[in-house]
Amino acid sequence: MCGRLIAGEESWSEHFDRHRAFLDEMNITEMDPDAPAAALGFNVKPTQSVNIAINGKTGLRATTARWWFVPHYFNGTPKDWSYTTFNARIEKANDTRTFKQAWQTGRCVLPVRGYYEWQKLGKEKQPWVIAPQGNAPMFFLAGLWEKMQDGTATCAILTRAPDPALASIHNRMPVMLRESEITPWMANASSDDVVKSTLGDGWAGRFDAHKVRRFGMKDDGDSLIEPFDPDLEAPRLI
Structure with a gap:
């Protein structure tokens, strides 16, 4: 967790063209023209490039990054880094050598349409699509x-303990920010203890979550996020 993102089909440039008022409200005022293209679609995976916004000169700067953190001090290629660091636990990220500097100077936000989580049901796993309401x-x-x-x-x-509304699906969830939480997070405006205990609380209890069909690593398309009720699935003929 969180191991799959729903990015949709718009690049940062298209976001700027179509959602300018929304991005201005989020204080995203700059775009990096030299950033590698981000992976788009409905099944974005760790190690792929994703859209992020970082601190810029006049506000937040839209750019991209490889979704699998490798610290600045590592002397090797991304593939040489052997630790599982596409997620970071908010409770202890600032206390670990890997994430300590980024916690202070490398905060970012990732724009997404939703994410997938897999609920364990005995030996099976049921995928869900989750997003805040809005x-x-x-x-x-x-x-x-x-x-x-x-x-x-x-x-x-960053991940945190789940909101009670999502706890039956998984024991962790990504830190989802409301608009009012973005600027304080990026500006490092609150104490570490406050951030660890409250960041992401703005969406408390306000989530849309539904089951979807199981899908493979290479599958993509908006059909992946269509609601699915396994109880209504017709039995298969042998």
């Missing part, structure tokens, strides 16, 4: 980013 074209996850020695930007998504 009419906005995207919402934002809290993350950490850093540049490797070769200039490659990498990032991780």
